[in-house]
Amino acid sequence: MQNQRDNETWLKDLSAEGTQKEAAVEDLHQILLRILPAALSRWLPDSSSHFETFIEDTAQETLLRVLDKLDTFQGRSKFTTWVYKIGVNIGLGELRLKKWKETSLDKLEEGKEADEMPSERFAAEDPSPETQLERKNVISMVQRIMKEELTPRQYKVMMAVAVEGKPLNLVAEEVGSNRNALYKLMHDARLRLKQRLEREGASPIELLAVFK
Amino acid sequence: MKRLFEKIMNWIRPKKNLSANSSAMTVQLLQTLAMTKEEEYSCDDVHNLIDEYVEMKRRGEDVEKLMPLVKYHLDMCRGCFDEYEALLAALEFEETI
Numbered sequence: 580m581q582n583q584r585d586n587e588t589w590l591k592d593l594s595a596e597g598t599q600k601e602a603a604v605e606d607l608h609q610i611l612l613r614i615l616p617a618a619l620s621r622w623l624p625d626s627s628s629h630f631e632t633f634i635e636d637t638a639q640e641t642l643l644r645v646l647d648k649l650d651t652f653q654g655r656s657k658f659t660t661w662v663y664k665i666g667v668n669i670g671l672g673e674l675r676l677k678k679w680k681e682t683s684l685d686k687l688e689e690g691k692e693a694d695e696m697p698s699e700r701f702a703a704e705d706p707s708p709e710t711q712l713e714r715k716n717v718i719s720m721v722q723r724i725m726k727e728e729l730t731p732r733q734y735k736v737m738m739a740v741a742v743e744g745k746p747l748n749l750v751a752e753e754v755g756s757n758r759n760a761l762y763k764l765m766h767d768a769r770l771r772l773k774q775r776l777e778r779e780g781a782s783p784i785e786l787l788a789v790f791k
Numbered sequence: 792m793k794r795l796f797e798k799i800m801n802w803i804r805p806k807k808n809l810s811a812n813s814s815a816m817t818v819q820l821l822q823t824l825a826m827t828k829e830e831e832y833s834c835d836d837v838h839n840l841i842d843e844y845v846e847m848k849r850r851g852e853d854v855e856k857l858m859p860l861v862k863y864h865l866d867m868c869r870g871c872f873d874e875y876e877a878l879l880a881a882l883e884f885e886e887t888i
Contacts, residue, residue, distance in 0.1 A: 617884030656842035667877035783825035
């Protein structure tokens with residue numbers, strides 16, 4: 580593989596002008612074309628008809644971002660690992676959006692419910708009437724607390740991500756934000772809900788026991 | 792035409808298992824709340840550290856102890872966890888070529 584440069588040499592070559600830079604960019608491009616399929620094939624099988632185009636597009640976008648952010652590389656990892664990190668962030672971001680949109684459409688056409696969560700199985704078991712009532716009370720309490728404690732924006736994002744399981748970057752796109760800002764918003768929302776439960780004398784662990 | 796008819800019917804059919812879904816959604820939320828901590832890294836914090844974290848992991852270092860907040864975020868955030876796994880796969884493949 581063309582990965583013979585050390586970190587310092589990569590930075591020097593990519594910051595240069597003319598053929599020195601062109602050669603380094605082309606080497607990095609070839610490395611990405613070999614590495615990205617291995618990194619992303621779990622999410623997009625290489626048998627997919629779009630695979631090659633997707634990898635090429637992701638490699639191109641990665642190169643652009645790497646060149647744009649070159650001065651932010653701090654040398655805490657190998658330069659190529661830093662580049663792969665950017666590549667998988669771009670590639671998986673695209674794949675998540677694509678997959679969610681396709682899955683949602685398929686489910687709509689087949690008349691299925693939204694994605695079943697792992698917790699569905701035990702929560703859907705046939706409980707006794709007493710347990711059913713307990714569960715109903717917990718569900719009502721959680722819904723009431725969410726409505727009382729959260730801002731409309733926090734409520735919308737929590738419902739979409741933590742409850743419906745939508746990818747964070749898809750919700751970010753829908754509400755005109757970004758993944759990082761939404762994670763912070765959700766963290767604040769989770770803390771508020773947890774503190775409110777504590778004030779009401781309940782803890783998430785205790786409430787979860789009702790569903791077991 | 793038949794496909795369109797099925798699509799419309801799917802829209803108007805009553806939804807099944809609404810109470811089961813409410814239970815599952817509540818459980819999902821409570822599990823997330825149970826794991827919530829006062830101090831958490833954001834996605835950007837973890838993105839900044841994940842290349843270093845994965846290299847340490849590949850070297851066999853105890854990353855969960857050395858970078859616990861990264862590990863915690865990976866447990867909480869599916870998107871960042873996927874990126875961690877993809878990066879790990881990239882480095883594993885790189886060693887074979």
